Amino acid sequence: MKCIVCVKQVPDTSGVVAVKEDGTMDRSKMPTITNHDDLAAVEAALELKDATGCEVVVVSMGPPPAEGMLRELLAMGADRAVLISGREFGGSDTYATSQIIAGAIHKIGVEPDDIVLCGRQAIDGDTAQVGPQIAEKLHLPQVSYAAEIKVEGNSVTVKRLLEDGYMMLKVNTPCLITCVKELNQPRYMSVPGIFECYQKPLEIFDYEALKDEPLIDPDTIGLKGSPTNVYKSFSPPVKGAGMMLEGADKATVDQLVGILDGKHLI
Amino acid sequence: MDFHLTREQEMLRKMYRDFAENEVKPLAQQVDEEEMFPEATVKKMAKLGMMGIYFPKEYGGAGGDVLSYIMAVEELSKVCGTTGVVLSAHTSLCCNPIFEYGTEEQKKAYLPKLCSGEWLGAFGLTEPGAGTDAQGQQTVAVKDENGNWVLNGSKIFITNAGYANVFIIIAVTGVVEKRGRKMKEISAFIVERTDKGFSVGKHEKKMGIKGSSTCELVFEDCVIPGDRLLGKQGKGFNIAMATLDGGRIGVAAQALGIAEGAIAETIAYTKERVQFGRRISQFQNTQFELANMYAHTEAAKWLVYSAAMKKNAHEPFSADAAMAKLVAAENASDVTRRCVQLFGGYGYTREYPVERMMRDAKITEIYEGTAEVQRMVISGAIGVK
Numbered sequence: 001m002k003c004i005v006c007v008k009q010v011p012d013t014s015g016v017v018a019v020k021e022d023g024t025m026d027r028s029k030m031p032t033i034t035n036h037d038d039l040a041a042v043e044a045a046l047e048l049k050d051a052t053g054c055e056v057v058v059v060s061m062g063p064p065p066a067e068g069m070l071r072e073l074l075a076m077g078a079d080r081a082v083l084i085s086g087r088e089f090g091g092s093d094t095y096a097t098s099q100i101i102a103g104a105i106h107k108i109g110v111e112p113d114d115i116v117l118c119g120r121q122a123i124d125g126d127t128a129q130v131g132p133q134i135a136e137k138l139h140l141p142q143v144s145y146a147a148e149i150k151v152e153g154n155s156v157t158v159k160r161l162l163e164d165g166y167m168m169l170k171v172n173t174p175c176l177i178t179c180v181k182e183l184n185q186p187r188y189m190s191v192p193g194i195f196e197c198y199q200k201p202l203e204i205f206d207y208e209a210l211k212d213e214p215l216i217d218p219d220t221i222g223l224k225g226s227p228t229n230v231y232k233s234f235s236p237p238v239k240g241a242g243m244m245l246e247g248a249d250k251a252t253v254d255q256l257v258g259i260l261d262g263k264h265l266i
Numbered sequence: 267m268d269f270h271l272t273r274e275q276e277m278l279r280k281m282y283r284d285f286a287e288n289e290v291k292p293l294a295q296q297v298d299e300e301e302m303f304p305e306a307t308v309k310k311m312a313k314l315g316m317m318g319i320y321f322p323k324e325y326g327g328a329g330g331d332v333l334s335y336i337m338a339v340e341e342l343s344k345v346c347g348t349t350g351v352v353l354s355a356h357t358s359l360c361c362n363p364i365f366e367y368g369t370e371e372q373k374k375a376y377l378p379k380l381c382s383g384e385w386l387g388a389f390g391l392t393e394p395g396a397g398t399d400a401q402g403q404q405t406v407a408v409k410d411e412n413g414n415w416v417l418n419g420s421k422i423f424i425t426n427a428g429y430a431n432v433f434i435i436i437a438v439t440g441v442v443e444k445r446g447r448k449m450k451e452i453s454a455f456i457v458e459r460t461d462k463g464f465s466v467g468k469h470e471k472k473m474g475i476k477g478s479s480t481c482e483l484v485f486e487d488c489v490i491p492g493d494r495l496l497g498k499q500g501k502g503f504n505i506a507m508a509t510l511d512g513g514r515i516g517v518a519a520q521a522l523g524i525a526e527g528a529i530a531e532t533i534a535y536t537k538e539r540v541q542f543g544r545r546i547s548q549f550q551n552t553q554f555e556l557a558n559m560y561a562h563t564e565a566a567k568w569l570v571y572s573a574a575m576k577k578n579a580h581e582p583f584s585a586d587a588a589m590a591k592l593v594a595a596e597n598a599s600d601v602t603r604r605c606v607q608l609f610g611g612y613g614y615t616r617e618y619p620v621e622r623m624m625r626d627a628k629i630t631e632i633y634e635g636t637a638e639v640q641r642m643v644i645s646g647a648i649g650v651k
Contacts, residue, residue: 075277189281191315191328191338194274 001113001173002055003045004105005078006134007038009062009069010124016235023232025124034069037119041179043186044149045117046077052151055079057108061089061101067202074197075189082108086206091223094125098133099220103213104205105138113154116176120145128178135176137215143169144178269568271333278334282341285314291345297477298622303429304349304477312383317356320578321365326378332578333571336519340570343523344530347626348477350523354516355425355478356380359634360387363434363454363509367497372456376432388430389513390421390457390483391506398639401450401503405485407437413492415455417485420467423633427466428479433457435483436506439499452502456494463488474625511584512577513634518570518590521598521630525563528598528605528623532556535609535618552608559601566594585647592640595630602627 011017011030018029034042045056058073060066061084070081084104092100105116116138118131128144135142147166148159160167161180171177189197210216219225243259245252260266271279289310297304311317319335321327328334335357343350361380364372379385396402405419417437424433433456440451457464467482497505533556536547546552573586602624606613613620631637645651 071273072277072280075281188285188314189277190313191278191281191319191330191334192323193315194277194281195329197277198274 001052001115002057002111003048004057004059004108004110004114004116005038005041005045005073006101006105006116006118006131007042007058007060007069007073008035008119008122008124009033009060009066010035010122013123017233019233019235023234024230025233032065032069034072035119035122036181037121037179039119039186040181040183041117041119041177042073042076042078043184044146044177044179045115046187047184048115048149048151049077049079057082059084059101059104059108061085061092061097061104070202071197072189074200074202075193076187077190077193078200080201080203082203082205084205084210086208088207088218088222091226092221093226093228094127094129094133095228096221096226098130098137099215099217099225100210101130102134102137103210103215105134106215107205107210107213110138110140110174112174114174115151115156116140116174118176118178120178120180131176131178138176140174140176141171142176142178143171146177146179147182149177149179149183274330275334275337278330279337279341281314282338285310286341286345290342290349294346294348294619295616295622297346297348299476299616301471301476303479304346304352305429307349308352308383308386308429311353316353317383318361318377318381319357321361321377321381325365325373326381328381332515333574336515336570336574339516339519340523340526343520343626344527346477347520347524347623347629348475350520351475351478351517351629352386352426354513354520355389356387356430358513358516359389359425359509360430360432360434362512363389363496363505364432364456366508367454367501367505368456369493371493372496376456380432385431386426386429388424388426388433389509390424390427390433390435391510392423393419393421398636401452403436403438403450403452405435405437407439407453407455409439409492410489414489415492415494417455417457417463417488417490419485421483423470423480424483425633426479427481427483428469431459433459433483434496434509435485436502439502442500451500452506453499454496454502454505455490456496457485457488457490461488461490472629474622474627474629476625508584510634511587514587514591514640515570515573515577515583517630517634518566518573518587518594521591521594521627522563522566522570524623524627524630525559525566525594525598525601528602528620528627529556529559529563531618531620531623532559532605532608535612539610539612546608555604555608559604562597563601566590566597569593585644588635588640588643588647591630591635592637592644595627596637598627598630599624 009032012033018026020026049056056078058078059082121128143158145160146158147161150157154173156171158169315328318327319330320332323329339350339354407415407417435455435457438450439453442451463486465484467484470480536552539546569590573590576583605620
């Protein structure tokens with residue numbers, strides 16, 4: 001059994017968002033972090049490894065510096081890493097990206113008892129589309145928004161976190177699960193893990209390595225193969241601090257009505 | 267000369283920092299106010315392989331280098347001086363002498379448990395009449411007819427004492443004549459917490475590093491097997507001094523971390539606090555004070571790192587460790603005092619961490635050789651007699 005975990009290095013949007021003249025994000029000017037939901041997926045895989053001894057393969061598509069992130073995941077306990085990186089893949093939207101990642105996962109090989117794990121969505125694109133699209137392209141059953149995962153043999157029970165409650169689903173392996181950050185608390189890298197992480201295997205899949213994969217079609221990857229394009233990105237205007245009124249008495253309600261009335265909102 | 271950290275060291279720094287911010291900092295005030303030994307934190311550190319960073323994997327260590335360990339003490343001490351010294355005393359004063367002077371059997375018996383954090387280590391040299399003057403030792407060890415050692419005496423101010431399982435103990439094993447003078451023969455031993463006749467005595471109440479467990483050790487006909495002698499009989503003084511040389515880099519890293527932590531807190535505070543219609547970081551006094559503090563702390567850092575790298579390379583590092591500790595410790599006391607001043611009245615309250623850092627900093631000028639002892643070591647090394 002193995003877990004293949006898809007991970008994305010994203011700009012740290014908790015700081016200032018740098019935007020290029022063409023409206024796309026200037027990633028080089030922003031510090032990078034590992035996407036939170038993806039870290040939850042890595043932790044879920046590592047917990048399965050702790051319990052079953054399964055292999056954990058981390059996969060990321062990104063520019064060469066994403067190797068640093070993959071090394072950190074190896075230092076957390078992943079066994080090997082694959083970096084999908086090539087000029088031909090640049091500018092891909094979710095359709096093209098899932099096409100490429102699905103091709104890479106196919107090349108790695110999905111065995112009957114394997115699980116592919118993804119984060120729900122990345123904090124930069126916020127689409128939540130790549131995981132489900134990978135599942136479709138690999139013809140795997142998918143369960144999204146996992147807040148709890150239990151594996152018993154080939155059966156996986158997933159508790160899905162929905163807006164107004166939970167949904168329990170059972171699925172057989174091989175399958176793809178997208179995880180929310182509420183799933184777990186990702187572990188730290190360990191000291192021995194850090195000293196070992198540069199000795200662990202990290203393969204680079206460039207276009208040459210993937211071009212014979214049936215899913216990789218030059219017309220459906222990269223910027224020119226992407227049906228969607230980013231029109232504009234910008235930082236939303238900063239909202240002023242809100243006002244808090246506390247109390248369940250008439251005076252507070254009158255005060256609230258007075259404020260709303262004064263602003264001609266009611 | 268390369269002033270750059272390796273990629274592994276950079277990664278470790280990031281991990282230590284995340285760990286310190288998320289796991290250690292939230293407890294620091296409680297550790298101080300309730301004099302609480304950070305036992306749960308030490309367990310977490312153990313799980314991450316932080317309790318034996320620079321020892322080989324065959325003995326259960328992480329297979330790292332000395333600087334990687336020193337950076338751990340530094341990062342922990344940025345947020346909690348107590349947690350920093352727990353790691354420093356355990357690693358430098360207990361694991362290190364066993365690794366350097368232990369027999370293969372001793373290393374195999376103790377290091378895996380110590381490096382995994384299952385056991386905690388401590389070191390006992392100081393006595394009421396023997397601190398800096400190690401020849402004043404009163405604790406004696408006598409060999410009995412069965413080949414066991416029988417220890418009698420007491421040690422004071424022993425860091426980690428209340429929670430340690432293994433103690434490196436320095437004791438007098440006889441009298442020898444050196445250059446016509448009668449001198450005490452001093453040896454080192456490994457004592458386990460469960461050894462008969464051994465007990466942990468009075469717990470000291472301290473000005474700073476309040477959560478660290480500082481206690482008296484009592485030996486009343488404490489019998490330990492003959493194979494617990496560490497190193498050769500009569501070499502205890504050398505073992506103790508060499509151990510302290512290494513320990514001083516750890517304390518220097520603790521001092522460095524405390525100063526860095528105080529500076530970071532002060533930068534954040536002065537950018538928020540408004541007086542006379544301006545942030546106090548906009549006043550030149552604040553700017554110059556923090557610029558000086560930062561520059562001196564960076565200078566101390568390179569002394570600390572350089573001593574760690576020399577130890578790692580098995581070069582002589584005694585004077586380097588002394589310089590690192592002298593400069594970093596005095597800088598920590600100076601910096602934290604100035605930080606409290608920049609905080610003004612709030613700095614004197616326990617609402618902010620800088621008063622704790624000021625109290626924690628002071629010990630670094632005292633333990634594992636006072637600042638004056640460091641000056642003795644340095645002046646000796648440069649031939650000023």
